[in-house]
Amino acid sequence: MPGKRSIDRRTLLLRSGLAVTAMGTALAAVPAQASATDSRRVEAPHIYDTGNWQARPPREPITLLNHPPTYIVVHHTVEPGNTDDYSLDRAFAISRSIQNFHMDSNGWIDTGQQFTISRGGYITEGRHRSLEALTGGTQHVLGANVANHNSEVIGIENEGLYMEVDVPQTLWDSLVSLVAYIASQYNISPEMIRGHRDFNSTACPGDVLYARLPELRQAVADRLGVSFREPGSTPLLRPGDRSEDVLLAQRRLRAHGYDVPAHGVFDQATREAVAAFAASNGLAQPTCQACAHTEERGYLGRDVWELLTPR
Ligand SMILES: [Zn+2]
Numbered sequence: 001m002p003g004k005r006s007i008d009r010r011t012l013l014l015r016s017g018l019a020v021t022a023m024g025t026a027l028a029a030v031p032a033q034a035s036a037t038d039s040r041r042v043e044a045p046h047i048y049d050t051g052n053w054q055a056r057p058p059r060e061p062i063t064l065l066n067h068p069p070t071y072i073v074v075h076h077t078v079e080p081g082n083t084d085d086y087s088l089d090r091a092f093a094i095s096r097s098i099q100n101f102h103m104d105s106n107g108w109i110d111t112g113q114q115f116t117i118s119r120g121g122y123i124t125e126g127r128h129r130s131l132e133a134l135t136g137g138t139q140h141v142l143g144a145n146v147a148n149h150n151s152e153v154i155g156i157e158n159e160g161l162y163m164e165v166d167v168p169q170t171l172w173d174s175l176v177s178l179v180a181y182i183a184s185q186y187n188i189s190p191e192m193i194r195g196h197r198d199f200n201s202t203a204c205p206g207d208v209l210y211a212r213l214p215e216l217r218q219a220v221a222d223r224l225g226v227s228f229r230e231p232g233s234t235p236l237l238r239p240g241d242r243s244e245d246v247l248l249a250q251r252r253l254r255a256h257g258y259d260v261p262a263h264g265v266f267d268q269a270t271r272e273a274v275a276a277f278a279a280s281n282g283l284a285q286p287t288c289q290a291c292a293h294t295e296e297r298g299y300l301g302r303d304v305w306e307l308l309t310p311r
Pocket of ligand 1: 074075076145196202204205288
C-alpha cells in the first residue's frame with residue numbers, strides 16, 4: 001500500500017524536525033488524480049517507435065503492469081558536449097547508443113527509460129512496448145530508471161547535461177507535449193511530474209532543468225485545463241555544500257554511529273559516511289543514464305534523508 005507507507009514516512013519526517021528544511025512533500029502527497037479526471041484530451045505528439053530507430057530486440061519479454069504509472073519522471077542523459085546536432089539521425093543514434101549501454105554495460109533486458117527526447121526535439125520510444133502501452137492508457141511498461149520506484153514511474157531521458165545550461169527550446173517544446181500527453185492518457189495530475197532527484201540521491205535531471213519543473217507542471221496543467229498543488233522538494237546535499245541542512249545531516253549520521261564532524265560543511269568524511277550509510281541500508285545506486293556517467297556516490301537526497309530520520 002504505497003499510500004499508507006507515504007503517510008507513515010511523512011509523519012516520521014514531520015516528527016524529525018525536517019519539516020521546514022528537508023521535509024518537502026514530494027512523495028508524501030496523496031496522488032491527486034481526481035483533479036485530472038475532467039481534463040481535456042491532449043493530442044499525441046509524434047513518437048518514433050523502436051522499429052524506426054532499429055532497436056535490438058529485448059533480451060527477455062517486456063513486463064506490462066496492469067495499472068498506470070503514478071509519477072512522470074524527468075531525467076537528463078549527461079551526454080558530453082551538449083551537441084548542436086538537432087537531426088533525426090542523431091535522435092536515432094542516441095537511442096541506439098543508450099540501448100547498447102543499458103544492455104551491454106548494465107546487463108538490462110532493454111533500454112531503461114520508456115521515452116527519450118533528443119536536443120532536436122525528436123521523441124523516441126525507449127523500452128519496447130512503451131508506446132503501445134501509452135496509447136492504450138491502462139497499462140505501463142516496467143522500466144529501469146528510478147531505483148526502488150520503477151513500478152511507479154514512467155521515465156523520460158532528455159539528451160544533454162543541464163547542470164549549468166538550459167535545454168534547447170526544441171527539446172522543451174517536445175517535453176511539454178510528451179508529458180501532457182502521458183498525463184492525459186494515464187489521468188495523472190501535474191503534481192506528479194517529478195525529477196529523478198525527488199526519489200534518489202542524484203543530481204539528475206540537472207540543476208537548471210530541475211528548476212524548470214514548476215514551469216513544466218504549469219504548462220502541462222494549462223494543456224489539460226486542470227489545477228494542481230505544487231509539490232515540495234527535498235534538498236539535495238553535495239560535497240562542498242555548507243548549510244544548516246548539512247549540519248543536521250551530520251548530527252543524524254553521528255546518531256547512527258558515524259564519526260563525522262558536525263560543522264555544517266559537506267567534506268570528504270561526510271561523503272564517505274553518507275555512502276556507507278546508504279550502502280548499509282541497501283540503497284541501490286540511482287539507475288538512469290545520467291548516473292552511469294557521473295560519480296554521485298555520497299550525495300544525500302530524499303532516499304537517504306528518509307533513512308536518517310530518527311524513528
Ligand atoms: Zn536520472
